[in-house]
Amino acid sequence: MGLQAQYIRRQGNPDDIPDYTDYRPLDIGSVPARISAYPELVARLGGEPCQWSVREVGDGNLNYVYIVEGPEGSLCLKQALPYVRLVGESWPLPLSRSHFEHAALVRQDKANGSVPEIYHYDGPQALIAMENLSSHITWRHALIARQRHETAAITMGDFIAETLFRTSDLALPADEKKAEMALFSQNTALCKITEDLVFTDPYYDHPLNRWTSPELDETVAGIRADPQWKAAVQELKFSFLTRAEALIHGDLHTGSVMVGEAGGDEDVRVIDPEFAFYGPMPFDPGALIANLFLNVFAQPGLGDKPEIYQDWVLEQIERCFNRANSCFFNLWRTERTGDAFSRKLFEDQGHIDAAEIAMTSFLTRAEEEMLGFAGAKMVRRILGLAGVADFDSIKSRAVRVECEKRALVMARALIVERGSLKNLNAAIERAYKILRDGQ
């Protein structure tokens, strides 16, 4: 960022964190009056404020989310609170997360498009008005109900490849990318949640940890005494702390993916990027496949004949990853306009072979690290603060414990053995073995 850009930023760049002095938290009763202040939203809903229905639907851990319906249209209103909704005012969390969520949505929309349409952003109110997706459900709930959304894996593969590639040094000049990185580097409070809840707290006696049954106590003690496991997770945390490779979503689990219909076709959207920052590329695909693996390991508790649906979910993991890889390949070949792996040195010299060698080696390393992140994300959902509906909805305690134990065996394999597993196919084979043998 040159001096010019510095100067402009000081004059009031839209990327500046808003002044929250006039922030007022909404409740169901105050939503219509607030919306009345935004003409484009009034026009979208139609009619008078008294004709608008409002309901609160936030099932995440952080925010309130309102669905507002009027005679002519509807919308979704998401407002950040100055604390964590799940815990309350005792756990403050900056309103600026709404700023980074909006900034990330804009960039993801430009890079890929599979995000909700934004209707209005009110920075100082930490409030984003966007497309109402309340006829969709989360992919997590669809997977628990054993529904088959056949396009989700493909859409997510494209989302992962396009958002990561197009915000990275592969696509952007270094100065542009560094300015983006500096912007999102201010999202420290949300990064810290991941640093703590994913990479730290499950590995020692933190008071907010929870697991569903005392039968896991021994497993937990084993993990905390396992030097290789802890060292490997801390390597992944170091990567999360230091590797500013791309604007990552940062919380890409199956609850951040909405599946539904639009115009008769299946429709898939990615929501909730308030954890976005410049981090390691493999974190996002790792998070998604972690949550798909969790569903696979939960299936014995979710109905009869788990094998059939497990096969389907494991196939989706493979399809999503293969799609992400082939989309990334294609972008590498056609949109490599950034400062990394410059075409000047490869294609422009007729050395396409060297560019392909570089790409293969790049993706090979990313695949191995993705496995590690996936393992870390699995552990945090079984032993950390935030559980996961896939397991929590298993009624039989004995079955649930057995499922969770196997998932933890899988997590260890992904984290500690990622160097020998090396690729996703081997990891999927490993998953089949653990499902069969318990180890």
Next chain:
Amino acid sequence: MGLQAQYIRRQGNPDDIPDYTDYRPLDIGSVPARISAYPELVARLGGEPCQWSVREVGDGNLNYVYIVEGPEGSLCLKQALPYVRLVGESWPLPLSRSHFEHAALVRQDKANGSVPEIYHYDGPQALIAMENLSSHITWRHALIARQRHETAAITMGDFIAETLFRTSDLALPADEKKAEMALFSQNTALCKITEDLVFTDPYYDHPLNRWTSPELDETVAGIRADPQWKAAVQELKFSFLTRAEALIHGDLHTGSVMVGEAGGDEDVRVIDPEFAFYGPMPFDPGALIANLFLNVFAQPGLGDKPEIYQDWVLEQIERCFNRANSCFFNLWRTERTGDAFSRKLFEDQGHIDAAEIAMTSFLTRAEEEMLGFAGAKMVRRILGLAGVADFDSIKSRAVRVECEKRALVMARALIVERGSLKNLNAAIERAYKILRDGQ
């Protein structure tokens, strides 16, 4: 960085890039009048401005540097120009590099201390007044003259370990480190010089490349047609672009190290950190050992019996690295107060073994990458814009070409074979083989 920090920053944080509206470049004639405006400098020099002698001594590529001597003391005055001194006004370069140099000096002084004392910083004039080290010489010139400064390797080992460790996530909480990273991420123009001159230009037909003799043309063509070499260098560049691990010096060659005497003892200082930013830790030690290797390979052209001095320089490489490693080990054990590899998970649980496993694995990876960076830095000094006195001072063209060819064989080994070399000892053995056999 919280909102509070944001707010303070906007109010005029000393880390803000200065306003350069009133910047005026100095020349020898105008230095005394300028100094008269700084009472602490006037007091240091003593006497009247007419009694001060001023000479220009900058032998770097970027700036003017003045030594000012008065009746009671002396100082060094370094001012940035709005362009690259080596090239002229046709290559503009932001004055803000002086801001980052000063910010880096302050941090290196706090972390380690082996830097010039700062007497005064005038931000808007891009001017740093500091300790006069003109009785010192650069380590490069000492090495060319086959002098033996026995403490340089040790001082540099400590400098590397302490500046890298204490500015990293190993020492700092994540939010503090991210704010530091964001500050230095604005030093894009200087980063770009490294991105271009080290990692890009030597590998294609860039008009600013130069090498000393047409006998190297064939070697150059071979490098540019070598897919593995190019791919490996681009991996290193990606690391340089993305891995915000520590505040690196960014230009730590033997010309940035001053050796001399102070109080009867050998004195070693590190200067010129205007390239500083948050980058990969192995870049600094890689740069230093690269320049020591260059000297080793230049020795046959610098006098009789090169073997004796080559042995000494190779020993300094080993001593410097071993000292950096043992200093880093010690800091890992005693000062790991940051968010990475938190003691909460290791020492506090009595799991010192796990912390040692993590450290060993951390340093093993760093060592391998250091070799790669060293190779890249060797190439740029032989085939890129900026040559190096070690080779340039060899009078016999035939000898020089032979030296440079062997240095390039070494560079390729470091870059392409770093995965099989793995450690510095193997690299030094490789150097001996190349010195002996030419390959």
